[in-house]
Each structure stands twice: as structure tokens, then as C-alpha cells.
Amino acid sequence: MFKNQVAIVTGAGRGIGAAAAKLFAELGASVVVNDLNAEPAEAVVAEIKAAGGEAMAYAGDVTDPAFPDALMAKTVEAYGKINILVNNAGYTWDGMLHNMSDKQWQAILDVHATAPFRMIRALAPYMREPAKEEKRAGGPMEPRCIVNVSSTSGLHGNVGQANYATGKLGIVGLTKTVAKEWGAFGIRCNAVAFGFIDTRLTQSKDEGASISVDGEEVALGIPDHIRSMARLVIPLGRPATPEEAAGGIIMLASPYAAYITGHTLEVTGGAGI
Numbered sequence: 001m002f003k004n005q006v007a008i009v010t011g012a013g014r015g016i017g018a019a020a021a022k023l024f025a026e027l028g029a030s031v032v033v034n035d036l037n038a039e040p041a042e043a044v045v046a047e048i049k050a051a052g053g054e055a056m057a058y059a060g061d062v063t064d065p066a067f068p069d070a071l072m073a074k075t076v077e078a079y080g081k082i083n084i085l086v087n088n089a090g091y092t093w094d095g096m097l098h099n100m101s102d103k104q105w106q107a108i109l110d111v112h113a114t115a116p117f118r119m120i121r122a123l124a125p126y127m128r129e130p131a132k133e134e135k136r137a138g139g140p141m142e143p144r145c146i147v148n149v150s151s152t153s154g155l156h157g158n159v160g161q162a163n164y165a166t167g168k169l170g171i172v173g174l175t176k177t178v179a180k181e182w183g184a185f186g187i188r189c190n191a192v193a194f195g196f197i198d199t200r201l202t203q204s205k206d207e208g209a210s211i212s213v214d215g216e217e218v219a220l221g222i223p224d225h226i227r228s229m230a231r232l233v234i235p236l237g238r239p240a241t242p243e244e245a246a247g248g249i250i251m252l253a254s255p256y257a258a259y260i261t262g263h264t265l266e267v268t269g270g271a272g273i
């Protein structure tokens with residue numbers, strides 16, 4: 001399905017991003033696997049290569065203002081073009097609004113809204129420009145699209161996530177704007193809003209996972225009582241696997257979504273209907 005296409009997936013060292021990177025590769029794409037640290041990204045690349053696919057790792061922090069330009073340039077240097085960008089990298093730093101620090105607010109907006117904006121801006125010379133040229137020449141057009149990862153926290157709000165909900169709804173506005181600005185060049189831009197997906201982000205707090213933000217360890221995971229409650233409100237009765245979640249991303253990037261743009265697909269097992 002993605003033969004001769006090049007896909008970049010951010011935050012693809014684990015979880016949904018890793019599953020999406022592996023699926024894109026399995027379906028024929030050359031994949032650039034980004035993550036904060038090289039080790040998990042290299043491990044995903046090794047898995048893809050062992051299965052006969054093509055991938056390269058490019059580690060780095062998506063919130064570093066210089067990173068998006070470097071990522072795009074490296075991708076084009078290695079594979080010659082970019083067909084698909086998935087803005088997936090992210091984490092949560094929860095707290096009740098009245099206790100939320102400016103740092104906590106800004107860090108989450110940086111990763112979920114500012115980084116995807118900069119990533120798409122950095123993509124323009126490698127996606128918008130060649131598309132414009134192809135259109136002018138009147139010849140065949142490469143398939144090109146962007147998939148942004150949102151959350152039901154953004155669409156509906158969530159206790160303890162003022163920062164995350166704002167970022168994840170912001171990316172819906174960004175998605176619709178890019179769909180309107182770049183649609184003229186045949187470039188589609190969609191979002192996937194996930195519900196409860198079983199990853200490091202949503203594992204039991206007791207597992208003690210954390211992510212380092214400017215030298216501060218931010219705890220990841222959710223309390224067990226919330227995990228068990230969530231199952232009750234999901235019609236399918238369970239969280240999704242990362243592979244099921246990645247299916248939503250693949251679907252929107254696929255040729256079967258050729259006339260779908262500006263859409264936010266809820267991948268929730270029916271939660272919130």
C-alpha cells in the first residue's frame with residue numbers, strides 16, 4: 001500500500017508510534033523512526049529490518065526548535081522525498097488546574113502543539129513545494145499527507161489535563177488549517193483522537209515509568225482505579241492495543257482516505273458515543 005513512499009513517525013520508539021512505524025514498513029514504506037533517545041528508536045529500526053523492511057532512526061527532541069528542519073533534511077538526504085508525516089511524539093504531565101505550574105503548562109503545549117506546527121512548517125519545502133511544482137507541470141502527483149495525533153481529552157476535556165487537553169484540541173485546529181491551506185496542492189491533513197490505548201502512557205502508575213523534562217522526572221501512567229473505571233465506559237470493554245491504535249493512523253494515510261482531509265477520527269472502542 002505504501003510502496004515507494006517515505007514516512008516519518010515521531011515518538012516511534014515505543015507505543016502507538018512504534019506500532020505505526022512497523023505497519024508502514026510492513027506495507028512498503030521507508031520509515032524514519034524518531035524518538036527522544038536513540039536506543040528505543042534503533043530497536044524499532046532493527047525489528048523493521050529483521051522483518052525485511054526499510055527504516056532509519058533519527059533521535060532527537062521534537063520540542064528543540066532546530067530539530068524539525070534537521071529531521072526533514074536528513075530524511076530527504078536518506079530517502080529523497082517525504083510522503084507522510086505522523087506527529088505522534090508526546091507525554092502527559094497531569095495536575096489539577098489550580099495547582100498547575102507555568103512550566104507544566106508550557107512543556108505540554110510545546111510538545112503537543114508547537115512541535116507539530118514547527119514540524120509541518122519545516123516540511124513545507126519538501127512537501128508543499130514539490131506538490132506545487134507537480135501541479136503546475138500537470139503531471140502525476142505523489143501521495144502526500146500528514147496525520148496528527150490528538151486525544152479524546154482534547155475533544156471532551158479531562159480532569160487533571162488542562163495543559164494536555166488544550167494542546168490536543170489545538171492540534172485539531174492546526175489539522176483543519178493545514179487541510180485548508182495545503183489542500184490546493186493535493187496534500188491531506190487529518191487527526192486521530194485516541195481514547196484509552198494500552199501503552200507506557202496509560203500503564204499503572206505503580207509501574208513507576210517517568211520521562212525527563214529539563215532535568216525534572218515527570219511520572220507517567222494512571223492510577224489503577226481510573227484504569228479499571230475506564231473499561232466500564234468503553235463499549236468494546238477494553239483498551240486498544242498499540243497496533244489497533246496505529247490502524248487509525250494507517251487508515252487515514254492510506255489511498256482509501258484519498259478524499260478525506262481535515263477530519264478527526266476518534267479511535268476509542270466506542271467510548272463517549
Ligand SMILES: NC(=O)c1ccc[n+]([C@@H]2O[C@H](COP(=O)([O-])OP(=O)(O)OC[C@H]3O[C@@H](n4cnc5c(N)ncnc54)[C@H](O)[C@@H]3O)[C@@H](O)[C@H]2O)c1
Pocket residue numbers: 010011012013014015016017034035036037040060061062063088089090091092111149150151152193194195196197198199200201202
Ligand atoms: N495511550 C493513550 O491512551 C493515548 C490516548 C490519546 C492520545 N495519545 C497520544 O498518542 C501519542 C503516543 O503516545 P503513546 O501512548 O504511544 O505513549 P508512549 O509513551 O508509549 O510513546 C510516546 C513516545 O514519544 C516519545 N516522546 C515523548 N516526548 C518526545 C519528544 N519531545 N521528542 C521525541 N519523542 C518524544 C517518548 O519517548 C515515547 O517513546 C502521544 O501524542 C499521546 O499523547 C495516547
